[in-house]
Amino acid sequence: MSASLNRPGPGMEDGGWKMKLSIERGTLLKALAQAQSVVERRNTIPILANVLIEAEGAQISFRATDLDIEVVDRAPAMVERPGATTVSAVMLHEIVRKLPDGALVNLTEDPASGRLSIMAGRSSFSLATLPKEDFPVMATSEYSSNFSAPAPALRRLFDKAKFAISTEETRYYLNGVYLHVSTSEDGPVLRAVATDGHRLARIDAALPDGATGMPGVIVPRKTVNELRKLLDDDEATIAVSVSETKIRFATPAITLTSKVIDGTFPDYTRVIPTGNTRRLEVDASEFAKAVDRVATVSSERSRAVKLALDEDRLILSVNAPDSGAAEEELAVAYSDERLEIGFNAKYLLEIASQVDRENAVFLFNSSGDPTLMREGNDTSAIYVVMPMRV
């Protein structure tokens, strides 16, 4: 990444020379996809609906921001004249999406009209531009911690924690994933925690070299979603930079920089039960299907499912006086005392769907205490869920 790409490019405005380049449609579409998704659909500041296009050397870059997240996506292009301008991200993306596959797309800035013309085959478009000088570029900051992590490891951290992120605005510090360094039974880990007060996910990954001193940060929900596209490639290595206020994820093609949530994540360690001894082991997918089936008869918004546990037997039931009742029995491994406990069906389904290899293991205490769930004996991903009165 060259330093000049972090600022609007030089361009050669004098003498009517303006940006001109051509690029393959598929390459362009891919590069624009990330940029247009960062752009907020409902915008009050016009420039924020635009993408900043900068062409220099043999490369074109697209930069978009919502003032909290900035993404820069780079792609190879045949640059005839370097330059920079801004156009509507959504419109440009839509145009390129509708062009035939394999087309060569010419982008030319028209000095007379101040518009960007897009030509491909027999189609031609011209889009209004806004001056590149108006485009807000996120201030660069000093990152106190820089490390590399394999994409699949980061993907697992965020994917498994994401569902528990809170949407409650009054507790804004829960509107993200708390990424920090911690210590597990097996040593230091990079840990992702998310909770909305009803359930909690705590996911660990091996601590990458150089991450030891990383400050703990709360990565906002939108950043977690935008980040996902960078992590798809199993072979990729992601360069991560963290400061107290920002986090940056970079691949050779894409750089995503995000502010982090300015708040203190609550002490989650207190809410993870350690003394739960009643152990239930169940096939996660059978369990999820059964929960889903019995929950059908509930007409309430928060569908409550009752779990009645007895010697190697689990009875799931819903009793909704107004609409009906349902019951299903599952063969499970359970050898503790009889227990009846209720949960929100949605929460059970969400945590059960995190299990993909082994059986789901639930650890209960009483019908009023938080319950812990993990996959087999793997403690690198644990979930806590609060019961509800049934």
Add this chain to the structure above:
Amino acid sequence: MPALCRDCLTEFDTAPVRGRCPACRSPRILSHPDLFRLSIAHMDCDAFYASVEKRDDPSLADKPLIVGGGTRGVVSTCCYIARIHGVRSAMPMFQALKLCPEAVVVKPRMARYVEVSRQIRAMMEDLTPAIEPLSLDEAFLDLTGTARLHGAPPAVLLARLTKRMEEELGITGSVGLAHNKFLAKIASDLDKPRGFSLIGPAETEGFLRPKPVRILWGVGTAMQAALEQAGIRTISDLLRWDRADLTARFGQMGDRLWHLARGQDDRRVTRDEKLKSISKETTFFEDTSDADLLDGHLWRLSEQVSDRAKAKALAGRTVTLKLKTGDFRILTRRHGLPDPTQMADRIYRTARGLFDQAGRAGPFRLIGVGISDLAPEDQADRSADLLDPDAGKRAMAERAADAIRARFGKDAIIKGRALR
């Protein structure tokens, strides 16, 4: 003028001479030009709790009876004999017993009152589906269009209802019959106990004119003071005001007052189920930005909303904070909860969070708290918060305080912050 005997239910085209029913000699003759035309009613039981107690224990029949908490509690209801001695509802018990030392005091048996209330409700259901209960012992009934079905006009149906209540349940009630809810409620209070009063459109304005403004729906102490500052004490004072001027000075309430002063009220009689929200608000004598004072109000209002929700077996998924600034700007802030609540503690904490975000715009002249998006109470507060482990304890404390209040009166236990 049409007339009706409330005892034998005989209808007359003209009121009998000497005011007695020719059929049964009863003096309880009702006559009014609109007797068989009015159809919006308010039925209010007479000293309900006390009547139920006297009925269940006939030895109490001729004794002054007070229903309420022990000597440290307050009077919940008292019978008419106790009222002769000056005892009133909400009076501290020691004071009531000073006025009437021979009174018999019994503790409220809410379950029993609910049972009797349901029986009365069932009798009302026989007359019309349009019933709006206000509490266990009073309700609005809209009998419009039921005359053909029942073969009798609303006045006869209502006389029959109170007669049936007396005969089958041993409970007396007073009826107000008018052309809207506001007047019906005033009417039921005119001739208590065992009363039946009518207010027709023709006499409405003359009836209201000399009355003090506080009889108007929505005029509490603060509004009364504000009106007094504007020189408005009686409804006739109010009638001199222009509609636009009232609205300019008192906002929406001004417009409502303009209508009410003319006996106009177009609120419909709606069944309980349609209740959309529960809210309480208070207007200050003086605009204030005193955070402690506002916080005290916030708690009291949250508690009132919670009390009403508990009484109605409802809970809300959305908490709303309403603020009116000194320059009459209204700010409302809402917050959705993951599950419905009826607990004062959760309502207060949520409203407090909203206030912390919006509360800098003061000074305020009004503060209000409400819940909406209502659900039945069995869906409420079923799930605890992982990050707030004390919430469960606070909820238990609130339930315990509710139980104490039910037994010893509303003020038997109060939170310190309610005293600010």
